Amino acid sequence: MHTMERYFTNNGNMELTDSIAEGLLRTVKKYTEIIHAEPDNYEARAEVMWAGSLSHNGLTGCGAKERDFASHILEHELGGMFDVTHGAGLAAIWGTWARYVYKNCLDRFVKFALNVMEVEPGATDEETALRGIEAMEDFYRRIGMPTSIHELGVDPTEEQIKIMAHNAIIASGGKRGSARVLYEDDFVEIYKAALNR
Numbered sequence: 001m002h003t004m005e006r007y008f009t010n011n012g013n014m015e016l017t018d019s020i021a022e023g024l025l026r027t028v029k030k031y032t033e034i035i036h037a038e039p040d041n042y043e044a045r046a047e048v049m050w051a052g053s054l055s056h057n058g059l060t061g062c063g064a065k066e067r068d069f070a071s072h073i074l075e076h077e078l079g080g081m082f083d084v085t086h087g088a089g090l091a092a093i094w095g096t097w098a099r100y101v102y103k104n105c106l107d108r109f110v111k112f113a114l115n116v117m118e119v120e121p122g123a124t125d126e127e128t129a130l131r132g133i134e135a136m137e138d139f140y141r142r143i144g145m146p147t148s149i150h151e152l153g154v155d156p157t158e159e160q161i162k163i164m165a166h167n168a169i170i171a172s173g174g175k176r177g178s179a180r181v182l183y184e185d186d187f188v189e190i191y192k193a194a195l196n197r
């Protein structure tokens with residue numbers, strides 16, 4: 001997720017950095033499925049740990065003027081209010097966030113679909129981008145991760161959603177995002193849409 005938060009931006013990207021990010025994402029995808037089937041597979045765990053180290057050291061943000069991290073701030077508030085682990089919360093939020101912002105960052109979502117999720121191109125860029133988002137959610141399901149807030153075992157009320165959105169926007173300094181700049185009302189809409197995806 002840290003790599004994807006740096007990948008889905010609208011400003012100052014570099015082809016080499018994109019290629020590194022895409023390679024890291026493909027590696028994590030491949031070896032996470034192996035770990036899911038073979039939890040004691042040392043080689044697979046080593047690949048994922050090395051990819052995680054490279055993702056966290058800032059390498060995948062080189063050349064980017066901005067990073068997105070909107071799905072992270074949304075998850076932080078969800079995990080702060082409910083007993084939700086960070087990774088599961090991110091998986092539950094990501095697909096809804098992606099569908100909310102992809103039209104504003106279409107070229108990046110198309111690249112992701114083709115170069116990371118390796119989907120067949122659609123008739124339009126929009127169709128290709130949506131195929132990539134769906135493929136990512138399918139990957140989450142294959143490794144037993146949730147793709148909606150309801151699947152986390154929590155059902156926030158409308159008031160709780162408003163509180164989470166408000167706190168997220170305070171933590172963000174009034175807005176968040178690079179794929180698309182989001183405000184408090186956007187956060188409310190994403191939380192609501194992520195309830196039962």
